[in-house]
């Protein structure tokens with residue numbers, strides 16, 4: 001028995017090593033996609049070149065199981081496609097991770113993490129779960145585990161998520177112990193292959209007894225990266241309309257103060273390494289019903305009163321009661337990008353009849369208004385994602401994540417995310433115009449998110465006149481000009497600068513996260 005197993009394993013290994021594939025896990029920049037069975041995207045149709053990693057969602061923990069450590073598949077489980085995904089991933093060199101948790105599947109993480117015995121059982125279950133459910137390849141694979149890692153989507157440690165979840169102020173410290181033990185078990189079982197351990201996280205560091213922790217550096221030793229869910233910031237639960245996934249914070253007092261910029265700042269301020277952060281992006285929008293005609297507001301604003309009834313979003317939105325946790329029969333109001341492209345936009349930036357598209361200069365996101373029924377949709381598109389990806393690259397994060405792989409339209413958005421890999425001659429904003437029917441924010445609002453001048457100001461060089469070499473013919477930077485086209489070049493302080501996103505009044509400086517990218521001396 002033993003001999004034949006070794007022979008079988010050796011044969012499998014020989015076959016595998018005949019055509020070695022280099023897993024793109026080695027890449028510095030990741031593009032992580034979530035594949036979920038209810039997205040109904042056939043695995044065979046995926047363009048695997050567009051992703052460096054794919055998370056299969058979800059295994060869930062629910063209170064209806066007598067043992068809190070039991071992991072089951074969510075009700076949409078599609079084993080054939082999951083195994084096909086693992087097989088295709090292995091062929092294409094794209095690591096496939098098993099995602100455990102999610103909004104509906106995080107009910108017992110808190111209970112598990114708090115107890116040494118339950119942690120041990122859960123870790124064992126997680127290892128067996130991944131191993132068993134990726135059969136049959138497992139049986140012929142010497143490594144014994146065909147998936148490449150575990151992605152934990154505990155929503156959220158120390159904070160309420162879905163109303164059925166257990167949570168306590170000690171969740172984060174218990175989570176750290178769980179991760180330490182899980183990492184150790186993965187390394188023990190796979191001494192020759194580093195299996196990945198990642199997580200989806202909020203825009204703020206994990207909550208402790210007194211709110212978000214000031215120091216989460218200890219988590220970095222166990223996670224390969226954490227992907228920040230920098231979306232679902234404002235929606236049906238908010239007091240007013242507002243951005244789903246702002247790049248920069250909207251105006252204080254009107255918008256919840258969360259965004260891509262804020263999230264990177266908050267996690268790095270809490271000592272989490274920037275190169276282990278992944279920026280999560282939304283391939284969808286969220287809608288609400290307003291109480292006013294947004295087309296006739298003066299000035300036009302993204303923040304108006306709304307009703308308390310969430311409308312049906314795109315055609316696929318349902319008000320089915322959550323299978324695992326009854327949160328009421330309500331629509332999400334979500335519009336997938338492909339649904340917006342089919343119904344509300346005739347090109348990525350042109351509104352269809354009945355809709356008006358606006359661009360919000362402060363949050364750097366588009367929004368739509370349908371006057372016939374006062375529908376407001378905040379969403380992301382090629383333009384806003386280009387800004388986020390360019391910033392992610394400039395900020396030195398690990399990469400980008402997207403939710404989810406079924407929402408795209410003809411690969412329009414996943415194509416934008418490829419920019420994270422670019423090092424030279426990178427594409428700039430593929431949208432040639434940023435012109436909205438009406439610009440949505442008043443100019444002074446922009447200044448509220450500007451960094452203090454003491455940080456961004458260059459050491460007082462004066463603007464240069466058009467110079468020689470690479471600066472020949474390039475206009476000097478002007479503090480009063482709005483630079484709307486990404487990739488616009490200016491000269492300043494004897495250097496050539498290129499803008500990463502819309503800007504006005506931001507002095508070019510070599511601080512890494514500012515809008516102007518230093519192209520070197522003229």
Ligand SMILES: *[C@@H]1O[C@H](CO)[C@@H](O)[C@H](O)[C@H]1NC(C)=O
Pocket residue numbers: 128129132
């Ligand atoms: C995993 O697979 C093994 C071998 O087929 C089986 O004995 C075991 O019961 C399975 N465990 C789970 C939790 O499914």
Ligand SMILES: *[C@@H]1O[C@H](CO)[C@@H](O)[C@H](O)[C@H]1NC(C)=O
Pocket residue numbers: 305
């Ligand atoms: C918006 O709602 C707030 C709070 O209910 C209310 O005080 C305010 O008058 C409303 N504004 C408009 C323009 O209806």
